[in-house]
Amino acid sequence: MNTINAAIVGASGYTGAELVRLLINHPNVTITAMTADRKAGMRMADVFPHLGGLNLPDLVTMDNVDWSNIDVCFCCLPHGTTQEFIASLPQNVRIVDLSADFRLKDIEEYRKWYGDKHRAPELQKEAVYGLTEIKRDEIAKARLVANPGCYPTSAQLPLIPLLKEKKIGTQGIIIDSKSGVTGAGRAPKEGTLFCEVSDAIHAYGVGTHRHGPEIEQGLSEAAGENIFVSFTPHLMPMNRGILSTIYVTLADNVSVNDIRTSLQNTYANEPFVRVVEEGNSPATRHVRGSNYCLIGVFADRTPGRAIIVCVEDNVVKGASGQAVQNMNVMFGFEETAGLTQQPMFP
Ligand SMILES: NC(=O)C1=CN([C@@H]2O[C@H](COP(=O)(O)OP(=O)(O)OC[C@H]3O[C@@H](n4cnc5c(N)ncnc54)[C@H](OP(=O)(O)O)[C@@H]3O)[C@@H](O)[C@H]2O)C=CC1
Numbered sequence: 001m002n003t004i005n006a007a008i009v010g011a012s013g014y015t016g017a018e019l020v021r022l023l024i025n026h027p028n029v030t031i032t033a034m035t036a037d038r039k040a041g042m043r044m045a046d047v048f049p050h051l052g053g054l055n056l057p058d059l060v061t062m063d064n065v066d067w068s069n070i071d072v073c074f075c076c077l078p079h080g081t082t083q084e085f086i087a088s089l090p091q092n093v094r095i096v097d098l099s100a101d102f103r104l105k106d107i108e109e110y111r112k113w114y115g116d117k118h119r120a121p122e123l124q125k126e127a128v129y130g131l132t133e134i135k136r137d138e139i140a141k142a143r144l145v146a147n148p149g150c151y152p153t154s155a156q157l158p159l160i161p162l163l164k165e166k167k168i169g170t171q172g173i174i175i176d177s178k179s180g181v182t183g184a185g186r187a188p189k190e191g192t193l194f195c196e197v198s199d200a201i202h203a204y205g206v207g208t209h210r211h212g213p214e215i216e217q218g219l220s221e222a223a224g225e226n227i228f229v230s231f232t233p234h235l236m237p238m239n240r241g242i243l244s245t246i247y248v249t250l251a252d253n254v255s256v257n258d259i260r261t262s263l264q265n266t267y268a269n270e271p272f273v274r275v276v277e278e279g280n281s282p283a284t285r286h287v288r289g290s291n292y293c294l295i296g297v298f299a300d301r302t303p304g305r306a307i308i309v310c311v312e313d314n315v316v317k318g319a320s321g322q323a324v325q326n327m328n329v330m331f332g333f334e335e336t337a338g339l340t341q342q343p344m345f346p
C-alpha cells in the first residue's frame with residue numbers, strides 16, 4: 001500500500017490535535033514530525049492526555065524537523081506566521097495550510113484584511129483554494145493548498161452551486177453564523193475565558209470580519225460578477241460546531257423546491273455534504289466530530305426569499321477534516337480515508 005510521511009506544524013493546538021485524531025486511523029499516513037512553540041520539548045501525551053499511547057513523535061520546534069523524508073506538511077500556525085515558513089520548505093514537500101495566509105488571491109486584499117504585506121506573493125499565485133467539493137481537480141495537482149476558513153466553508157458549500165446555476169439573486173445575501181469557541185484556537189485570550197463566553201452569545205467582527213472577503217471571493221468566482229454579502233459571526237457557549245443561517249432571494253421562476261433539488265443533485269455523489277429531508281433542521285450536534293456538512297432548505301415567509309441552514313464541525317470539515325480530505329485528493333487516496341467517523345450525537 002502507498003504510504004506517506006506527514007508533519008504537523010502547530011500540533012499542540014486544536015486543529016493539530018484534531019489532525020492527529022484523524023490521521024492515526026488513516027491507512028496511508030504515518031505522522032513522523034510534530035512541532036510546537038511554547039510546548040516544544042513536551043510529549044504529545046502531556047499536552048493532550050487523550051492522545052497518549054499512540055507512539056507519536058515528541059513536539060519539537062520547526063527548525064528541528066528533518067524534512068528529507070516528509071511528503072506532506074499540515075501547517076496549523078496562526079495566520080501571519082506561515083508565509084516565510086512555507087516558502088522555506090523543500091520543493092518535494094506538499095502542503096495543506098490551515099491558516100488564512102494563502103486564501104485571498106489578491107495580495108492587496110490580504111494586506112487590507114490582515115494588516116500586513118504578503119511575504120510570499122509568488123507562492124500565493126500557485127496556492128489552490130481547498131474547498132474540496134468545488135476545487136477537486138485543481139487540488140489533485142496542487143503543491144500548496146490553502147484550506148478554507150471555517151465560516152467560509154459553511155457559507156460557500158450551499159451558495160456556490162446556487163450562484164453557478166443562477167438559481168438565486170446576487171444581491172442581498174445575508175449570512176448569519178454561529179461558532180463554537182474552539183474556532184478561536186487554544187492559545188489563551190481574554191475573549192475566550194469561560195466567563196466571557198458561557199451563558200451568553202455575542203456577535204463580533206460585525207461588518208468587518210476577515211471571512212467576509214474570503215466568502216465573497218468564492219461567490220464572485222461562481223457568479224461571474226462581484227458579490228457582496230452581509231456576514232455576521234457569533235460566538236456560542238459550546239466547544240465545537242458552526243451553524244450558518246443564510247437568507248437568499250430566489251431568481252425569477254425558481255421555487256424553494258428548485259433550490260433544494262439543485263443542491264441535492266450537486267451533492268448527490270459527495271460523501272460529506274448532504275441535503276437533509278424537507279422540514280428537517282440541521283443542528284451542530286448532527287455533525288459533531290465528523291467531516292459532514294448538512295444543509296437544510298426552507299421557504300421564507302417573505303415571498304421570493306429562501307432560508308438555508310448549513311452546519312459543520314468547525315474543527316473537522318471547517319479545518320482538519322477538510323485538510324485530510326484535501327491531502328487524500330492530492331495523493332490519490334480514497335477521499336474518505338481517515339474520515340469515516342460518524343457524528344458524536346448528542
Ligand atoms: N480552530 C479552528 O476551528 C480553525 C482554525 N483555523 C486556522 O488554523 C490555524 C491553527 O488554528 P488552531 O489550531 O485553532 O490554533 P491554536 O492556537 O490552537 O494552535 C496554534 C499552534 O501554533 C503554534 N504556534 C503559535 N505561534 C507560533 C509561532 N510563532 N511559531 C511556531 N509555532 C507557533 C502553537 O504552539 P504552542 O501551543 O506550543 O504555543 C500551536 O501548536 C490558525 O491559522 C487558525 O486560524 C482554520 C479553521 C478553523
Ligand SMILES: CC(=O)N[C@@H](CCC(=O)OP(=O)(O)O)C(=O)O
Pocket residue numbers: 079098099100148149150151179180181182183184185233235
Ligand atoms: C470563533 C472564532 O474566533 N473563530 C475564528 C475563525 C476561525 C477560522 O476559521 O479561522 P481562520 O480564518 O483564522 O483560519 C475567528 O472569528 O477569527
